[in-house]
Amino acid sequence: MLSAKSLFQEILDNDESFALFCSIAAGGESQGGWENARIAALVPPDQRDLAPKITRHGADEDKHGRIFNALMKKRGVQPVPVPPETDYTMLLERGGIGLAHDRLRADRPLTVQDIVTYLAHSRVTEQRASEQMDLLRRHFADHPDIGRAVRMISDDEDNHLAYCHEELLRFAYAGHGRAIQHTLRACALAEIRIYRDVSLAVMAHMGGILGWPKAKSAVLAAGIHAVYAWERFAGWRRMVSLEMPERRDALGGPATPAPEYA
Numbered sequence: 001m002l003s004a005k006s007l008f009q010e011i012l013d014n015d016e017s018f019a020l021f022c023s024i025a026a027g028g029e030s031q032g033g034w035e036n037a038r039i040a041a042l043v044p045p046d047q048r049d050l051a052p053k054i055t056r057h058g059a060d061e062d063k064h065g066r067i068f069n070a071l072m073k074k075r076g077v078q079p080v081p082v083p084p085e086t087d088y089t090m091l092l093e094r095g096g097i098g099l100a101h102d103r104l105r106a107d108r109p110l111t112v113q114d115i116v117t118y119l120a121h122s123r124v125t126e127q128r129a130s131e132q133m134d135l136l137r138r139h140f141a142d143h144p145d146i147g148r149a150v151r152m153i154s155d156d157e158d159n160h161l162a163y164c165h166e167e168l169l170r171f172a173y174a175g176h177g178r179a180i181q182h183t184l185r186a187c188a189l190a191e192i193r194i195y196r197d198v199s200l201a202v203m204a205h206m207g208g209i210l211g212w213p214k215a216k217s218a219v220l221a222a223g224i225h226a227v228y229a230w231e232r233f234a235g236w237r238r239m240v241s242l243e244m245p246e247r248r249d250a251l252g253g254p255a256t257p258a259p260e261y262a
Helices: 004-013 015-041 045-075 088-094 101-105 112-140 147-210 214-233 235-239
Strands: none
Touching (some): 004 015, 015 088, 015 101, 045 112, 088 147, 112 147, 147 214, 147 235
């Protein structure tokens, strides 16, 4: 029987598929770390109080990248090139979601609207990350090899999501509500399409590595398309709602250190 747990267990048990999974994850997290570091450096003067939280966000993403690389090192496998069609972060940027990298490389301060765009983009993508890590946490929190990493990253992603809710509400109360809702909706609709395409690409590569029969690959592809259809119809709305989180000031302190792996 196909299930999220059985599929990930297959990927985890094979060195080649495990290396691809960790390489994709590490690359995305490291890219997120760079983006947040640049945004923190370019925060407009009247929003400087936000810079430490953005810095913490980036430090967490960098830490996650190091964790995935450490898991590969512990396993005795090498990172592998990330196929472009599986690069979620790059495809979001190419799709115009979030702040363009050319803008982040420029040494001029961002605007308040840029910060709203960054937070809205993060609100959508951190929803996805939080849900994915919650799924892994439910099934693999006690796994001897990846359990600690899963628990730590899951906690961080929940903090990131809470931070986005709180800061976007602050900007909404300051009069940016309409811009926030417009940006959130555009980001969510683009993200669900890119997530579908990336999911199909990742499953195709994993199927090639693991020798999945055509019938199994077809069932998985149909499931991905079904998820997209639901998200396109109604599921995207969970990515655009805003409510004050239980975790207040979730990124107000220093980043927790990554676990040590022998």
